[in-house]
Amino acid sequence: MRFIVAVLLVCSSALCQADWHVLADSSRVSFVSVKRGNIADVHRFRNVAGVIDGQGAARITLPFADLDSGLALRDERMRELLFEVTRFAHAELSANVDLPHWERMRVGEVQATTLEFQLDLHGHRQRLKADVLVSRLGEKRMQVATLEPILIKAELFELEGGLLKLQELAGLPSIASEVPVWAVLDFQQRP
Template sequence: MKLLSRTAVALTSAVLFSSASQFALADWVLDGQRSTVQFMSVKNASVAELHHFRSITGGISDTGAAQVALDLDSVETLVPIRNQRMRELLFETVRFPAAMLRAEVPESLSALPIGETRDTAIEVEVDLHGAKQSYIAEVLVTRLSDGGLQVVISEPLVVKAADFGLDGGIEILREVAGLQSISTAVPVSGQLVFLPEPD
């Protein structure tokens, strides 16, 4: 199931930001404590489990270019050995340490009045395990009372392991765990909160 998780992570987002300076000119900076990306794996056709990443960074530049990096080493399944297997056998984090999500944010969204919510669709590019795929994400964007911008994926994105060359890793995980099956299509959901960068 971890396998699925990783695939999902890729979505809703693979390269870590080389340094924090990449966000130096950003209008918005991701609040990692209030943001989460979750993915669900299904094993033996009926056992579903929800996983997430503990470390997420990102920002939105003054031109509206949004980037979010998921640290694949921070995958959390609540089972230590499963975390390790996903890192080493599925994500291969030594070679591919992160999943990157990129999108263009319309100015109309970042300029929403406080308390207002807008339902819209945004194209998201996911860079994971050396491959890239684009998805149309249905999101709810809300301007928070503290000035932050909350983006919630309202309809889970379905990420296919084969699109990122992760199907082989899932099969290895299945064998190692002694499972009958692990789903190769993973629904990904999440909530991202961006804060205005201080002047």
Template sequence: MSNVRKFLPNCLVALSVLSTAALADWKVDSEQSKVFFISTKNLNISEIHSFSRIDGQLSSDGQFSADISLSSVETGIDIRNQRMRDMLFKVDLFPKANISATLPKGIMSLAKGESMHTELPATLTLMGASKALNLDLIVSKTNDGKYMVSSAKPVLLGASELGLQDGVEALQKIAGLTSIGLTVPVTFNLVLN
């Protein structure tokens, strides 16, 4: 009986530590999170597009990683969505883009209701190519303990740096356009539960 008395409290302490560790991680809420990008065709016609499926997590030590499902691209036109999936992103070979970063301790220690403006390095991996980015962010911790991470200014991505130039040219040709811009501004709004 004395062994049981010793075992039970130790077991409860271990379970408590494990449950606290499990609760210390935040997951991207895909339904409330979006990544937006703007494309420009024929020199002066700009359109806003988005990705709607984002899976990711933030650990209590600030390690962040998110996968963006490239098949979730939404342009408002079904045939253009399909062409982007097949010709630009080649989702059969490269279904996801990944972004990773380490958030500073100040963000991880935000109190509920506080916000912070920060710049931090990140790495984007897309179609087998990696690019170092400098993200300008507004990070808030809501009153219910969620994190909200939004771009304070757009990130400019060049198609040629990420292996997308051939896909852009193929889209331009099939759509009969005079041009499609090779630099794309990207913004995002992520909610982490």
């Protein structure tokens, strides 16, 4: 009897709570940049990583080394001149989510909510909000996707200098300083 009580106490503690890990192959964070006033380019981050721990603390990492715009030269220039990958290896999103509520959702259930998060980008932190759709895909699978793009302004993260360097190097009359960002994050629960 003591053994059963001990097991129940341990399993009700944080030690038995399984974290929710981002599945990189089925997750995507992408943004659109606009140059020359009307030419749009789609960019995405490969190998998005992250976890929601048992207390609902979420951390998502966007590695600049894995930026993919479809053009290797553009990727290299953006890494070096805009994101300054030698100084800042990645961007990080952090939030506290209502994990107990999400975990009580039935498989197939979908709920819209507003998620407050912090974006750490280029050495600067900003608090932002996103309208997201939380979907329970399976007993141990969940997806969080933005319902609308999140607008990121270059000046909030001191990225204007890098944009000017890119603009001059490419001989462009303009590059928009505000970009819409979308995210689809698949999570799997595992210890």
